[in-house]
Amino acid sequence: MEKQTQPTRVTDGGPPEELGPLVDERQRIGRIVSRLEVSADLVERADLASELVRSVSRYEDTLERAVVPHMGKSGSALEALGGDRERLRESMTVIHTRTQGIDPRNVHVSDAQGFEDTLNEVVRRLQPLLLTEDRHISAYVAGLDDEGRKSLAADIVRRFKSASERPVPPRTGIGRMISNVQVKLDHTFEDVATPSHPGADTVNG
Secondary structure, three states, rough: OOOOOOOOOOOOOOOOOOHHHHHHHHHHHHHHHHHHHHHOOOHHHHHHHHHHHHHHHHHHHHHHHHHHHHHHHHHHHHOOOOOHHHHHHHHHHHHHHHOOOOOHHOOOOOHHHHHHHHHHHHHHHHHHHHHHHHHHHHHHHOOOOHHHHHHHHHHHHHHHOOOOOOOOOOOOOHHHHHHHHHHHHHHHHHHHHHOOOOHHHHHHO
């Protein structure tokens, strides 16, 4: 009997250490996905879904605004994944809309199966995208000298500070700032209204 090959996971591989804050963000994404694989609690899953969308949004936004431009012509392979990112963002937007400013205890009330189907689609689209990005970025970083790596790391740190927490980031700096403030205000409201966040509490430690 042939041994079955296990599907690749978000926790397999990872971006090179030169990506600085994106390494930590990627590890956080991995913890969220791993927890989703074992949790059956709907409140926790709703909370995890919201956290996953925020983390992936920050990660992909920083890649597009810092890593791809820095790579120049070498970044064309990452740009070619734009269609995959667009489809992922469409699914994440559904999750974002269903969880933004809503108590996690109420997220599944209107359409539990629809929410779960969309969440599963997000994870299914996310895993191969991240691993493909890893491969292209690692190949690029391997060819950089010390100065190039420092420059890339600096660009990432700068862009990550203003990375969008929405699946579809605003085009302007002002719009990005307003959008992130709104997301944080919504989550502050949720923190006040909800005594605990089992999903966020688990992945944040």
